[in-house]
Amino acid sequence: MQPKIDVSVIIPVFNAQATIGHQVHGLLSEQTLSIEVIVVDDGSTDETSTILSAITDERLILVHQENQGVYAARNAALAVHRGEWVVFLDADDRIEDGFLRERLKSARAAQADVALFNGWYTDSSCLQRRPVHRKQPYAQALNGHAWIQHCVAQKEWPHYLWLQMVRSSYIRKNNLRFQEGKSHKDILWTINLAAANGLFYFADRKDYFYITNPASITHRQDYYDIRAHSYIDVISDILALSSLPQHNEIRKPLRRHALVECRHFLGLFRRKIANRQAARQLFRQRIALRQLIAGVSSLSDLFFVLKLVRKIYL
Template sequence: MKINIDISVIIPAFNAADSIGVLVHTLLGETTLSTEIIVVDDGSSDETWTVLSAITDERLILIRQENQGVYAARNTALAIHRGEWVVFLDADDRIAADFLQERLRTAREAQADVALFNARHTDSAGHLRHPVHRRQPYGQTLTGQQWIRHCVSRREWPHYLWLQIIRSAYIREHNLRFQEGKSHKDILWTIQLAAADGRFYFSDRQDYLWVNNPASITHRPDYYDIRAFSYIDVIADILALSTQTQYRAVRRALVRHALVESRHFLGLYRRRVNDRQAVRARFRARIAFRHLVPGVSNLSDAFFLLKLVRNIYLPGVRNTPAAVSQERR
């Protein structure tokens, strides 16, 4: 007998004992639609599994695996999900009480393959701050490739997975899965999601609270180098996508986007990275300067490229304390 499930909610959890229970109970509180909530405990060493195991509800599916990272955890859940739609959440964030119901209604009414929503920044005390994005085509429907060009021209790329509700058939049709790694792979997922050129709808509904958690792994000093290496891989993969025939219509936009991500990388490199020599060597090995040049569209881009050359590409750049101090200014 086929089970009809409206939405599969996929949540990777790593040492999330303090927050995962609240999120799961909020989701289970929505009873007007059929859901499955797949939580993948990705090798937690705290009481995450104990908290989850104490929740008795047939809609909750628990998977426990050795630590492989959030993207591998999402792939694990994608392989078994049964819902018509998919929503990705993070274990430590907060959602509105009617989060799933309203997202499903909006996506169906728009006849979308992917619907994107908005969110608000908040701190751990619950103080609301500014919206996550402001320049999206709210209330409109675009093809995915039109959206890529829109985002690049406005320099706003909302790649966060928890903004999205995606038709499962669209994921399967285009054989979409996450590139496994430590960080920033949601950028690549969203590009491939859009490059497949489905029907995208945009809502300014701010139904998700993005908690700024200074204690998260992404803010740990020993994680900055990992983030830098991940940025390099993402930039190289965006450039590789831009050379593929099926993405010819957005080739220039993809290269421009790679240049934007290079800006983010350089900011991290100049201010946070510890092993600058290894990071610089990896960037030069994976990303040829000439491949970034077509992404230049204004003087700001040109000046940035000069800065990238000075910091990354020029041979014999000293890594003395004085040079590091000068670069970080």
């Protein structure tokens, strides 16, 4: 019989030689829990694979694949993980000491399906920082539908994967997987996580440092079109989810949130992307204006939809 594993830590990596060794060694220094660290090397061309192969700890599981993107990498890890709980990390960020131990303690005490924590936006020095979120129902538990309603009402949707500790049985029961693609699919994962309507617990424990990197791929000029097209996927899928009969309770909030993602898309469309005609055509093919209108709940929303009509639909 295989020993019980408390937490599966899933880390997709691509050319992360500068950070991945330190991060994995830090995780493996945890001795109070039974863990596995699943690192999916997504076609790295630097020394990432060499660094990982040199770590002999049996708790480290290496998966190698051709470059398919972070979401495909996470799906590959989900397919083989064995832990009771799942945590997603990025290869270049930092965590507090006791990160896994304290998260697991909170999640188990709350008997939650999903526990959400907090973190810091910071730079490489970690000296200047601000909280990732401020308006969550801390020290409370809500079902997923109520959380969607809360986030939409508060205009704060903390979808980042590294905030989450998720019960594995909840992932399997609801057949949750990442939509594969280049960008923004963590938004869909989190919405589907909440739409499944399990029990969510919220802690204002800031145990993760999200290090902003102006040189990252998401800020490259040639990546803005990819991001815009990914937003179209996200908006389309949110609207499709809102139309399902079992989601009557959250239909309006989901459509309101689709408008939020439309604002992000339009920001890229107006200032960043190169091929506006292709983005405009795809948006019109995938997204029905009548569904967006159904999400309008304020004058601000109405004015935005009119702007969207002028830029995209006319």
